[in-house]
Amino acid sequence: MSKYQENILLLKPKARSKTRILLGKKYYTYKRYLSWFLGNNKYSNEKVEEAFRYTCASHKTPLYRKLKDVDMWYQYNKVINLKLAIQKLNKVVVKPNETFSYWKLIGKPTKRKGYVDGMVLFSGGFKPGVGGGLCQLSNLIYWMTLHTPLTVIERYRHSYDIFPDSKRTQPFGSGATCVYNYRDLQIYNNTNDTYQLNLKITDNELIGEWKTNTKPYCTYEVYEKEHIITQEYWGDYFRHNIIYRKCIDQNGELLEDEYIAENHAIMMYQPFLSDGSN
Template sequence: MNTKPLIHLRPKLRSSSRIWLGSKYYTYKRYLKWIRNRKKFAQIYNKSLLPYCVISHHTPTLRKLKDVDMWMQHNKVMNLKIAIQKLNYIAIQPGETFSYWKLIGKITKQKGYVDGMILHYGKFSSGTGGGLCQLSNLIYWITLHTPLVVTERHRHSYDVFPDAKRTQPFGSGATCVYNYLDLQIYNATSQTYQLYLNIKNDQLIGEWRTTHPPIHKYKIYEKDHAITQEYWGDYVRHNIIHRKVLNLNDECIEDQYVTENHAIMMYQPLLK
C-alpha cells in the first residue's frame, strides 16, 4: 500500500463565500444530473415486511463525545426520525437504484429538522439536520452484507473516534451532504429488497429484507492498515476494505475488494 504523503488530504481553508458558492454549484450540478439520468430510481414503498431478513444491525444514537454538548445528540435523534420516514419500507425492485437524497429530499427547518451535530473541517459544530450521517453509515454497512451493489459512496475525510468500543472496521461508513454526496445502491439481483429502519431504546436499527432466503453470507474486514504522519503534521489513517462471500456452510467462495480509505485522525494515534 502506498504510504507516501497524501497532499490532497491536507485541509484547504476556504472562505465562507467560497464554501457557499461551491455547495450551490455542486447541488445544481446534481439536480441537472438527476434530470438527464436514465436510472430508474426506487420510489415504491411496501408497508408489509418482506419475509426474509438478510442482515440486521443497530448503533447507539446517543454517545458522549468530548467537547460536544448532549443537546446536539438529542436533536440528532429528532432529525433521524424525520429522515427515516422518507426511507422506511422503500422497496428496490430488480434494476432499480436507491438514492439516499432523492428519497429524503432537501433538509429544511420547515420540514421539522433541527440543529444537530455536523463535522466541518475536522471540528464539531451545529447545522440544520445534523447527524444524518449516522443513518447513511448504517445503510452502507448493512448493504455490504447483501448482494446489492453500492454505485456511489463517499468516504469520511476525518477519523473521528478512537478504536475503543469500535465494532466495525475503520472506514466502513458513508458520509452524506445534500445532495451531491449521495449514497446510491443498485439492485442487480432478480428479487426485491426492502429497507426497514427504526429507533428503539436509543438504538438506530437497520435491516435489509427480501423475498427469498439468502444463499450467501458476508464477512467485512480490513487489509493493509497503516497510520502515517504527513508533512503538514497531522496523522492520516489508511486501510482497504474487503469482504468474504461465504456459502451457507461458512466456506469462502470469493474475496472481494470493496473500497480504500484515507482519513485525517482527530485524535492522537496512540490514544488508549
C-alpha cells in the same frame, strides 16, 4: 510515489475562501439535481408495508454516545432528525435495475419540515446545522448493504477521523458520510430480487434491516487490511485501511474475496503510539 502517498497529497488540508466554498456547494448541488431528473438511472420510490420474508442483513447502533467536548443536546436533536428521515426511507423497496438514492428519498432537511440543529462535521471539527446527525443513518445503511448482493455505486468516506475509537465493533472507515445533496449514498440492485429497507428507532438504538422474499444463498464477512497510522511531513497524522469482504455459501465455502474501498483520514486527536514494551 505509492497509491497511499498520492491520496494523502490530495487530502492535505487546503485553505479555501468562504466564496469558493459557497460557489462549490451550489455547483455540485445543481449538478446533482440535473443527474436525478435528467439522468438514465431509475430511482426507487415505492414502499411496501408488508414485511418481506427473509432478512439478508441487519444492524443496530446506539443513539447516544458521550463524546469529548460535545454537549448532549446534539445527540437529542439528532434523534429528532433521524425519526423524520426514517419516515421517508422505512419500507422503501429497491427493485431489479433500480437505484436507491439516500438524499433523493429523504429530500432537503429544513426547519419547515421539522428538522433541527444537530452535529455537522466540518473541516476537522463540528458545528450545529439543520438536519445534523443523519450520517448515523447513512452509515448504518451502507454497512448493512455490504452484507447483501446489492451494489454500492456511490459512497463518500469521512476525510477526518474526529473522535477516538470507543467500543468500535466495525472496521475504521466502514461508514458513509452524507451532505445534502451532492454527497449521496446510492445503491444499485443488480440482482433478480426486490429488496426492502426496514428502519426503526427504539429508546436507545437505531435499527435496520435489508429484507427479501428469496432465501439468501450466501453470507458476507466484511474486514479490513493494512490498517496503519502515519505522520506526514507537515505534521498531521493519517489513518489508513482497505475494506474487503468475503462471500461464503451455505456450505461454508468461500465464493469470493473482493476489494470494497480504501480509506484515508486526517486524525484530529493524538494517536496512542506504543513502543511495544507492554
